[in-house]
Amino acid sequence: MSAPLLSLRGMTKGYGPVKANQAIDLDVAPNSIHAILGENGAGKSTLMKLIYGVEAPDAGEVFWNGAPVQLHSPGEARRLGIGMVFQHFSLFETLTVVENISLIVPGKKAALATRIRDLGRDFGLEVDPFAEVHALSVGELQRVEIIRCLMTEPRLLILDEPTSVLPPQAVGLLFDTLRRLRDSGVSILFISHKLDEIQAICDRATILRAGRVTGNVDPRNHDAHDLARMMIGRDMPPPLHPAQVTPGEVRLELSGLDHQPDDPFGVALHGISLSLRAGEVLGIAGISGNGQAELSRLISGEARLPRSRRDEIRMLGQGVGHMDPGARRALGFAFVPEERLGRGAVPEMTLSDNSLLTAHRLGMLRHGFIDRGREAEFTAACIRDFDVRTPGPDAEAGSLSGGNLQKFIMGREISLGPKLLFVAQPTWGVDVGAAAAIRQRLIDLRNDGVAVLIISEELEELFEVCDRIQVMHKGRLSASLDARITRAEDVGRLMIGSDGVAA
Numbered sequence: 184m185s186a187p188l189l190s191l192r193g194m195t196k197g198y199g200p201v202k203a204n205q206a207i208d209l210d211v212a213p214n215s216i217h218a219i220l221g222e223n224g225a226g227k228s229t230l231m232k233l234i235y236g237v238e239a240p241d242a243g244e245v246f247w248n249g250a251p252v253q254l255h256s257p258g259e260a261r262r263l264g265i266g267m268v269f270q271h272f273s274l275f276e277t278l279t280v281v282e283n284i285s286l287i288v289p290g291k292k293a294a295l296a297t298r299i300r301d302l303g304r305d306f307g308l309e310v311d312p313f314a315e316v317h318a319l320s321v322g323e324l325q326r327v328e329i330i331r332c333l334m335t336e337p338r339l340l341i342l343d344e345p346t347s348v349l350p351p352q353a354v355g356l357l358f359d360t361l362r363r364l365r366d367s368g369v370s371i372l373f374i375s376h377k378l379d380e381i382q383a384i385c386d387r388a389t390i391l392r393a394g395r396v397t398g399n400v401d402p403r404n405h406d407a408h409d410l411a412r413m414m415i416g417r418d419m420p421p422p423l424h425p426a427q428v429t430p431g432e433v434r435l436e437l438s439g440l441d442h443q444p445d446d447p448f449g450v451a452l453h454g455i456s457l458s459l460r461a462g463e464v465l466g467i468a469g470i471s472g473n474g475q476a477e478l479s480r481l482i483s484g485e486a487r488l489p490r491s492r493r494d495e496i497r498m499l500g501q502g503v504g505h506m507d508p509g510a511r512r513a514l515g516f517a518f519v520p521e522e523r524l525g526r527g528a529v530p531e532m533t534l535s536d537n538s539l540l541t542a543h544r545l546g547m548l549r550h551g552f553i554d555r556g557r558e559a560e561f562t563a564a565c566i567r568d569f570d571v572r573t574p575g576p577d578a579e580a581g582s583l584s585g586g587n588l589q590k591f592i593m594g595r596e597i598s599l600g601p602k603l604l605f606v607a608q609p610t611w612g613v614d615v616g617a618a619a620a621i622r623q624r625l626i627d628l629r630n631d632g633v634a635v636l637i638i639s640e641e642l643e644e645l646f647e648v649c650d651r652i653q654v655m656h657k658g659r660l661s662a663s664l665d666a667r668i669t670r671a672e673d674v675g676r677l678m679i680g681s682d683g684v685a686a
């Protein structure tokens with residue numbers, strides 16, 4: 184390898200008892216796309232935070248072009264030439280692209296707009312500098328974030344799970360951009376759980392397990408199975424076996440639901456109809472931003488209909504359109520929202536207290552007092568059954584890695600023993616081994632007669648677990664398709680609004 188652009192030696196970082204990074208060595212070559220992979224909680228995000236100066240290491244050295252450097256803040260990292268694009272975008276919706284960029288990059292607006300157009304042309308990141316941010320698609324938002332980073336002329340760009348927010352069609356475009364960047368002299372650190380993506384685009388992969396480096400390979404020389412084994416330390420679980428189940432009574436029914444959300448940037452829903460029975464998994468496919476968030480809020484009860492329209496959403500035999508989430512949960516409904524922090528869990532609270540939020544009905548409240556023993560027992564069982572990597576029930580939810588928090592929330596909701604379970608993005612940010620386990624759990628629930636509704640952007644996932652699929656596009660829901668006989672391309676066509684299947 185040519186002299187590395189960035190070298191880490193012995194990087195170590197602990198959070199209390201958790202050894203998030205232990206003596207990590209890493210060399211990133213110039214002009215390379217370097218993957219960091221590892222299961223949930225392996226220490227990937229921690230390592231990126233050390234490189235970007237967000238966190239300080241307990242021990243270890245950093246070399247930039249061979250010279251030792253200290254990275255005390257993101258500002259220092261940026262001055263050296265290190266940029267980072269986070270998973271969660273930080274743009275102001277009511278400002279234009281160029282206005283957003285001018286908040287960080289100095290210069291006159293006209294000159295900035297020209298640079299935005301030039302970078303767009305050179306790297307396949309076309310976006311209108313004068314477009315208002317709220318009107319952009321997720322793919323365009325990501326382009327703006329990358330452009331903003333490129334304007335500081337980085338030599339190393341860190342991308343944290345960049346494809347997890349993108350619809351399938353946009354992934355190829357992003358990869359073209361990354362290749363062009365590499366060829367123009369920018370190295371890229373690429374975090375992803377998707378092994379096929381890593382093989383498609385990365386020249387090098389460093390694998391982490393439990394905070395240590397367990398492999399450093401050319402991913403093109405290993406198949407996905409090999410990489411998964413290095414990552415999780417064992418073979419992947421065998422494929423799923425959905426049992427023959429005769430669906431039972433209808434547990435969720437929406438009939439011709441129209442809805443205009445309060446949010447001025449929200450998507451209006453038109454004539455949404457679906458029917459889900461006990462012992463069935465129904466999947467809602469679609470590119471995010473087509474009304475899934477609005478539909479989720481109506482089903483969970485976070486958004487409500489007037490009492491007179493309550494029968495437009497029927498759940499477990501009752502019209503529930505006017506009911507709040509607590510009243511719906513009392514009927515046997517459980518729900519995992521897409522946003523883990525803030526809606527799925529309260530980051531500042533312990534896992535035990537987060538259990539209480541939805542599981543209090545399971546005998547955790549007695550005469551107005553919390554039964555702490557019961558609460559801790561329930562939480563410990565979720566942690567054990569769903570392989571949540573954390574010191575224990577007293578850990579704060581915000582201290583868990585993204586994937587482990589997702590496993591915890593899934594575990595909590597499944598442990599409620601619901602009759603109707605609704606999950607948005609069940610395996611978002613979850614590593615391959617844990618994702619397979621979660622999908623198996625969903626199928627087991629179905630086999631046990633639970634009605635399961637899933638919203639997911641991952642078509643493969645939907646085909647793996649669903650009996651039927653409906654596709655959301657511009658606030659409308661397609662007719663129901665039988666997952667066993669429908670082709671992915673047909674769903675793909677409905678996702679972009681060109682109707683290739685007879686509804």
Ligand SMILES: Nc1ncnc2c1ncn2[C@@H]1O[C@H](COP(=O)(O)OP(=O)(O)OP(=O)(O)O)[C@@H](O)[C@H]1O
Nearest residue numbers: 198203223224225226227228229582583584585586
């Ligand atoms: N601020 C914090 N306080 C306490 N523990 C933390 C903190 N940040 C991370 N950890 C712990 O450090 C370990 C590594 O977490 P990290 O977020 O780096 O993992 P990751 O590989 O990025 O996981 P994922 O794929 O789930 O995002 C985990 O056990 C996590 O719980």
